[in-house]
Amino acid sequence: MQKRDRGLATTTMEQKKLQYIQEDLERSRSFLQQQLKSLKLSIPFNYNKIFCVGMNKTGTESTKAALIELGFQFAPQLPGERMLKDWAERRFDKLINFCYEYQCFKDIPFSLPYTFQILDTHYPKSKFILTIRDNSQVWFESIKRFHGQLFSQGKTPSWDDLESASYVYKGWIAEASKYIFQADDYGLYDQSRYIEVYEFHNQMVREYFRYRSDALLVINTASEGSYDQLCKFLDVSPVRTKFPHLNKSQ
Structure with a gap:
């Protein structure tokens, strides 16, 4: 009888020990999942951040929408816009x-x-995407029209x-016009x-990355083949044939 009781006690202890091990494994799994999530998809790629400049x-x-669809994660825009005065004071x-907290950035x-040079220094091996319009006149008319609508x-x-x-905040867009x-x-x-x-900005970006074509992509999202260029630049498989057209002001 005593042997049987000892056997039951041993079995109960082993069951509890197994339960503790399972709980510990579950906690470890949960912790690792959180850590992987915090890496913002940086593990599978051979580059650091993506800056849309x-x-x-x-x-x-449109670039943001395409990147999100490809599985990348963007930083919220408002905190960056609130740093406008910091930018003006360099x-x-x-x-x-x-930038440490997120993977992709724009606007x-x-x-x-001047921003991209600092980011390139502090976040080496990052990718930079310079989006452009058909010509400067088209860009100017677009931003003027967009501001009029807003x-x-x-x-x-x-x-x-x-x-x-x-x-x-009230008056922010006036400050942006003055500073920029x-x-x-x-x-x-x-x-x-x-x-x-x-x-000036576009020329600065092109000149800075003149001998580093692996770090800079210059694209017009309305041009044929530009979406495939983006996917090739980031070494990802395309999920569509061209960019989604968002935020249209004309």
Whole structure:
């Protein structure tokens, strides 16, 4: 009888020990899943981050949609836009820390001059995508029309319209016009001024990566074959034949 009791006790202890092992394995599995999730898909690829550095209204929304469909994860846009003044003062410490948490990025301040050089330094082996329009005139008309739709019922916005607009926070879009295009009540939507900034930025990006074609892709999302170029650049299999067309302002 005592042997039987000892046998039962041994079996119970072994069952409890097995239960503890199973619970520990489950905790370990859960922890590893969380760690893999936090890596934001960085493991399967031989590059670090993806920075979309084309200026606003160059197909950045379509690029984002295509990348998400391919399985990439984008950072929220608002925190970056709130760093506009930091960008104007060339202070990038917050931005560098922000980028650590995510995989893909677009629009302000990533779409502005000087940002990409800092990101390339702090996040080596990253990919940069410069989206462009058919020509500078097309881009200017698109951004002017888009702002009109957002801030002034379809008309070219005035400085007062921008100062009273509540995008990001009240007056943010007016600050953006001042910091990026040196435009206030004077020079607002001056075609030559805006196009000069647009072309300067594009030229800076191209020149910086001149001898590193593996790091930079220049594409017009409306062009035939541009989607396949993107997939080849990122070494992923395409899931469609061309870019989705989003955020259309014409």
